[in-house]
Amino acid sequence: MSDHDYKPKSKVGQWFNDRLPLLTLANHLTDYPTPKNLNYWWTFGGILTFCLITQIITGLTLAMHYIAHADMAFESVEHIMRDVNYGWLIRYIHANGASMFFLAVYIHIFRSLFYGSYKSPREIIWILGIIIYLLMMAAAFMGYVLPWGQMSFWGATVITNLFSAIPLVGEGIVTWLWGGYSVDNPTLTRFFTLHYLIPFLILGLVVLHIWALHVPGNNNPVGIDIKKPSKDTVPFHPYIVIKDGFALLMFMIVFAFFVFYTPNILGHADNYIEANPMVTPAHIVPEWYLLPFYAILRSVPDKLLGVVAMLSAILILAALPWLDTSKIRSAVFRPLYKQFYWILVADVLILGYVGAMPAEGLYLLIARVATAYYFLHFLVILPVLGFKERTLPVPLSITEPILGGSPNLAAARHRESKTK
Amino acid sequence: MKKLFKLILILSFFSLNSSQTFAAEKVEYLKTDWSFKGLFGKFDRATLQRGYQVYTEVCASCHSMKYLSYRNLSEEGGPEFSEAAAKAIAASFEVKDGPNADGEMFTRPGKLSDKFVMPYDNVKAAQAANGGAYPPDMSVLVKARGGGVDYIYSLLQGYEDPPSGVTLDDGVYYNKYMYGNKIRMAAPLSDGIVEYGDGTNASVEQMSKDVTTFLMWAAEPNLEARHQMGFKAIVYLIILTILVYFSMKKIWSRVESEV
Numbered sequence: 001m002s003d004h005d006y007k008p009k010s011k012v013g014q015w016f017n018d019r020l021p022l023l024t025l026a027n028h029l030t031d032y033p034t035p036k037n038l039n040y041w042w043t044f045g046g047i048l049t050f051c052l053i054t055q056i057i058t059g060l061t062l063a064m065h066y067i068a069h070a071d072m073a074f075e076s077v078e079h080i081m082r083d084v085n086y087g088w089l090i091r092y093i094h095a096n097g098a099s100m101f102f103l104a105v106y107i108h109i110f111r112s113l114f115y116g117s118y119k120s121p122r123e124i125i126w127i128l129g130i131i132i133y134l135l136m137m138a139a140a141f142m143g144y145v146l147p148w149g150q151m152s153f154w155g156a157t158v159i160t161n162l163f164s165a166i167p168l169v170g171e172g173i174v175t176w177l178w179g180g181y182s183v184d185n186p187t188l189t190r191f192f193t194l195h196y197l198i199p200f201l202i203l204g205l206v207v208l209h210i211w212a213l214h215v216p217g218n219n220n221p222v223g224i225d226i227k228k229p230s231k232d233t234v235p236f237h238p239y240i241v242i243k244d245g246f247a248l249l250m251f252m253i254v255f256a257f258f259v260f261y262t263p264n265i266l267g268h269a270d271n272y273i274e275a276n277p278m279v280t281p282a283h284i285v286p287e288w289y290l291l292p293f294y295a296i297l298r299s300v301p302d303k304l305l306g307v308v309a310m311l312s313a314i315l316i317l318a319a320l321p322w323l324d325t326s327k328i329r330s331a332v333f334r335p336l337y338k339q340f341y342w343i344l345v346a347d348v349l350i351l352g353y354v355g356a357m358p359a360e361g362l363y364l365l366i367a368r369v370a371t372a373y374y375f376l377h378f379l380v381i382l383p384v385l386g387f388k389e390r391t392l393p394v395p396l397s398i399t400e401p402i403l404g405g406s407p408n409l410a411a412a413r414h415r416e417s418k419t420k
Numbered sequence: 421m422k423k424l425f426k427l428i429l430i431l432s433f434f435s436l437n438s439s440q441t442f443a444a445e446k447v448e449y450l451k452t453d454w455s456f457k458g459l460f461g462k463f464d465r466a467t468l469q470r471g472y473q474v475y476t477e478v479c480a481s482c483h484s485m486k487y488l489s490y491r492n493l494s495e496e497g498g499p500e501f502s503e504a505a506a507k508a509i510a511a512s513f514e515v516k517d518g519p520n521a522d523g524e525m526f527t528r529p530g531k532l533s534d535k536f537v538m539p540y541d542n543v544k545a546a547q548a549a550n551g552g553a554y555p556p557d558m559s560v561l562v563k564a565r566g567g568g569v570d571y572i573y574s575l576l577q578g579y580e581d582p583p584s585g586v587t588l589d590d591g592v593y594y595n596k597y598m599y600g601n602k603i604r605m606a607a608p609l610s611d612g613i614v615e616y617g618d619g620t621n622a623s624v625e626q627m628s629k630d631v632t633t634f635l636m637w638a639a640e641p642n643l644e645a646r647h648q649m650g651f652k653a654i655v656y657l658i659i660l661t662i663l664v665y666f667s668m669k670k671i672w673s674r675v676e677s678e679v
Contacts, residue, residue: 088646260649272563
């Protein structure tokens with residue numbers, strides 16, 4: 001932000017800005033040169049910020065009425081649903097908000113994969129993003145435990161038990177996590193505490209994520225470095241603000257549909273049964289956004305190796321900037337990578353599907369093949385592809401593409417049809 | 421447009437995914453027209469009032485409904501009994517209260533602010549009286565079962581003689597919609613088991629529909645408010661989206677690029 005020589009107009013503004021340059025920051029955010037060819041997949045960053053703020057505000061309100069106690073948690077949730085003014089609305093926004101948050105983050109991550117946004121010089125942005133994603137999963141998992149329904153209780157039991165796979169100290173760690181010899185009140189109270197804490201950690205990391213983004217600036221669909229500011233960029237305000245706003249409104253319509261018309265479809269019916277340590281549900285399933293990793297966990301016959309595979313599946317993403325050896329960022333100019341990209345998308349969707357199914361027979365076989373392919377993609381295909389692939393010529397700038405083709409193909413076609 | 425299509429595809433995949441979980445175990449449930457489904461779905465007051473009658477005369481002898489209060493019966497969006505009627509209903513129940521100034525527990529007639537009186541003092545007592553099976557609390561029962569209202573509606577009508585080869589223990593009944601087909605509850609409804617005040621014929625089918633609707637309201641007392649607010653919210657969002665779309669087009673017309 002040192003490239004700014006901003007001087008507030010008013011005397012008071014100058015006085016304040018000399019002491020705390022908040023106005024310089026605001027000016028930087030307003031003027032921030034953004035590639036003008038960003039498509040709608042780039043609007044999910046703003047949407048995610050909205051999701052985080054929504055979760056924090058609704059979460060704070062819920063926390064005022066929720067009671068973190070094994071004997072009272074379930075009842076207090078019903079109290080919120082029935083007796084608190086608009087409590088049902090706040091809770092449904094919060095519960096569905098978690099799903100919408102993950103929907104948006106998956107789109108955000110897969111956008112990054114398609115356009116190579118994780119590559120140099122944006123590795124730190126990417127790694128911060130992976131940490132945020134990990135924290136999101138932790139927050140979502142612990143939040144799902146709080147209503148203290150059957151799926152809360154048994155989900156918590158299954159997931160915390162994963163730590164028992166660690167050799168020697170595993171059992172001790174699980175007892176330590178639980179605060180006892182089974183999932184019980186001490187587990188609930190600490191999960192509540194951490195569920196309350198994590199969103200603020202995420203908020204801090206989001207600030208770093210955006211800060212790191214503002215150093216090199218946005219990647220773009222063409223995936224080339226651009227001069228800033230130049231004919232290739234537009235100031236963030238009003239151009240990107242209004243575009244993000246439009247996309248956010250579209251997103252909110254989908255969000256509202258879930259909240260008002262199918263508020264429980266993304267949850268599990270068993271979680272409306274109060275937790276009962278004596279009765280195990282027929283199928284213990286995590287929330288949909290964790291299903292691909294759940295499938296990977298269950299596809300490995302050994303418990304420890306299953307946990308290792310599941311964790312690796314997430315952590316491997318952090319190494320992605322170095323696993324992808326291609327110099328070209330955008331899949332637009334990588335014909336082979338583009339195909340492998342869509343296979344990966346299908347692979348993850350398949351993993352999610354089999355994750356919801358019982359781990360037996362054909363489902364288990366599919367899960368194993370899909371798990372193997374997931375790792376194959378990152379560990380073999382990506383590194384090799386960088387050397388083998390014949391990429392298409394990349395334009396020099398967004399506005400003056402070489403070889404006659406505009407990087408924004410749709411725009412070019414549109415212009416051509418107008419001139420004809 | 422192609423991208424939007426892909427997004428919708430992914431979205432629908434997930435909704436399919438969650439609703440078809442364990443599809444292999446599903447049986448076709450009986451279908452009926454639920455007035456509360458759809459964008460403008462509302463409860464039918466008469467149905468809810470009849471449903472309450474079935475609940476209180478039949479179900480409530482074993483099943484508690486501990487998160488509801490008598491005042492809920494006269495609230496907007498519910499059975500909407502008059503306040504006097506709800507007071508009379510509450511007063512017809514004996515509520516244990518206390519301790520009084522002498523340190524004694526005592527019973528008094530129920531008030532609007534009281535929770536629904538439970539048939540048993542605790543889970544153990546309920547199990548003891550029902551051959552070891554606990555009749556689940558009905559406050560959120562509809563939401564706690566995978567098939568929701570269709571499941572409950574079907575279950576109530578799903579009692580039949582066991583197919584040959586299936587032996588049932590004492591106190592176990594055959595129900596084709598129950599998970600595993602064995603249920604510890606005897607068929608609760610039979611034609612004419614309640615006498616409706618409004619003259620409606622109390623067939624098993626009619627009572628099943630009425631009481632299931634009542635259970636839906638008990639689980640989602642704010643359903644009507646939710647539907648009404650949802651419609652307004654979405655209309656508002658759509659209008660705002662259109663306005664913002666045109667503002668965006670205007671602003672971006674200064675730049676040679678598509679939005």
